[in-house]
Each structure stands twice: as structure tokens, then as C-alpha cells.
Amino acid sequence: MGVSLLPPRAASPEHRVLGAEQGLPEVDSYEIVIVHRPTADVMVKALAEVLTELLAVQAI
Numbered sequence: 001m002g003v004s005l006l007p008p009r010a011a012s013p014e015h016r017v018l019g020a021e022q023g024l025p026e027v028d029s030y031e032i033v034i035v036h037r038p039t040a041d042v043m044v045k046a047l048a049e050v051l052t053e054l055l056a057v058q059a060i
Contacts, residue, residue: 003018005027005030032055034048034051034052034055036048
């Protein structure tokens, strides 16, 4: 089981949306962090770089 922040467009019919009724606060903004080990495989580092670039474009 996991709890995650997702934009509404990413929620699927299988997701259960939680909110104030379940005792959670409204979230109006959040940060995304991408972390990998310094010794990560070159492909992991490349994926992290691509995701970082894509997210930077989305934030504009």
C-alpha cells in the first residue's frame, strides 16, 4: 500500500482519492525530488537527467 500525491490527470479509476474527509489537509503545491546513488548505473543517471529536464519544462 502506498500514498502518493498525483495530479488529477494521473489518477486512474483504480486509485482512491483521499482528502479532508479522511483527515488529510488540502495540498496546493508540492515538490518532486529525484534521487539516485552516486554509483548508480549510467542508464539510471540518464533516466534521472531526462526526467529532470521534462519536469523543468512542465514547471514553466
